[in-house]
Amino acid sequence: MKHKLETLLQQSVETLKSEGILNQDDNPKINIERARDTRHGDFTTNLAMILAKQAKTNPRQLAEKIISSFATDSAIVKIEIAGPGFINFFINTDTHNEVIKQIHDAGKQYGLSNIGAGKKIQVEFVSANPTGPLHVGHGRGAAYGSAVADLLQAVGFDVSKEYYVNDAGRQMDILATSIWLRYLEECGEVVAFPSNGYRGEYIRDIAFNIHKNTGNDYRRPAELVVEDIPADDSQGGDKEKHIDALIDRAKTLLGPSLYSDLFQAGLTVILDDIKQDLEEFGVSYHEWFSERLLMNDGSVQEALKRLDEAGYLYEKEGATWFSSSRLGDEKDRVVIRENGQSTYFASDIAYHMNKLDRGFDQIINVWGADHHGYIPRVRAAMTALGADESKLKVLLVQFAILYRGTERLPMSTRSGEFVTLRQLRSEVGKDAARFFYVMRRSEQHMDFDLKLATSKTNENPVFYVQYAHARVCSVLRQLDEKGWKKDLLLGMEHLYMLAEEHESTLITTLSKYPETLERAALQHEPHVLIQYLRELANNFHTYYNAHQFLVDDVKLRNARLNLICATKQVLANGLSLLNINTPESM
């Protein structure tokens, strides 16, 4: 309907041009909106107000002319000029009610579209270091990223979801060393635990299992482990130097093969845990992309070579630098350290080169907001590689700050004090967690009060929406118990009987679903869909309380049943897109 009005208005503009009322080069953007108030009809446009200046008349007069040149259409019963010059369109009820048939015919497909036209989009999200379980901050990225990806898929993009596994680098060495030290404790070799190590209980679990499965293979005398190691900061030393020395000691005492086994064992356990966690959260990936792979297959060297050939690399103070400041970054960045090792950023350059080579039309990175300073250097790298940096879209997710009542909960991976995603799921459930995470705009800082989410579950908005779905199911069960049958065709023939205001409002909301999906997807704003579902549920509950569906009049009854079944369908479509369950009863 919206598109139809657009074309009709376009024709009016052309007519007015040929009459000389409008200039030939006036090509306004035709803007049709839903009227916010029912008194303003169904659709509205501000076209006359936009064009009034060029046409040198006042908006209301111009609106008159637009209307008089407007082709008649059976779907439109009335056109009005209102306020400063809005043109309001009133749609006839048959056209209005037709959406119930459309929803029935399309079923699960209702709302899907093909505006993405099969364009390839990659969405990378979460990508947490595999150094420990996911916490509630990652949960937000997971819920948001997957919702964005699934929405884009729903409107016709060819979407690939990816997790970048940072399975290389110093953090991983710290992890392996932390595990080893806990393992030594299991064996009875007591070594003071470094302040910079990973202190979580899960490290002990991993160490315990390695000890159980492999015995004393990794055991080395405590005296040798600590011999000549520089002091930790608790002893007035430097924690970085301390941990680096311990890593080196682990490598030398264990030898490359055993060290690598230990490293791999830790990585596997943690990554498997992350995969399972996400799966249970309803998040799936097409690709788990390994950073180590990039480092081992020469991609990093290749990427740096390309930067060098383009003249963007130079040597300074023993390191190799990328002159990103020439491309909009604040300063130049090191890609190869003094010690010869490439930096994390170098891997990331290679990773983005790899993404480009895979032929995506658009690359979306969902990052925690604390990484925002990283964006200019990645864009600079893409440009330097000769790519179109506008292909990259970075969506930032603000941290979720956890509260239990008024108490702010600590969130530090290193100290091991954090609420895991798994704990959150078991406390509030998958559905509520996903709903909560996606309910707010991603750039909003978010306060997540566990006490509220757990102790008052009945106030949780997710139940409100699910309850609407369950209520329709319940009505259908009642229908059955009364020995009545639903007569689809009879209902469709009598949709005109749905003349109550509550019915009309509900139908309008149903018809907004496709455009809501479209907007939510293109703007990368899943909260728009949540907002919509809450409105739809509200319309339904209000209707439910105001009118009886299972009335004796068989025509009206079936018309109403068709309406609430359409509502059920749209609720189900929206919720399942967000990977939230649609219970038949509650």
Next chain:
RNA sequence: GCGCUUGUAGCUCAGCUGGAUAGAGCAUCGGCCUUCUAAGCCGAGGGUCGCAGGUUCGACUCCUGCCAAGCGUGCCA
């Protein structure tokens, strides 16, 4: 210091990229269960849209300057 993000009801947040009288939920107060699930519905109160200018028919929305909060500003990842 500089950069990014945010500032809307007591609290948590929407506000459809500039439209008509700024909206929900929670909390508070008052109503509605012999009728399809009261996890629901109806009503009331509650606002200097951080502050000050500017742009125009029209600003919560765009521009500038302040104020406040969070984050960033590593040869960490």
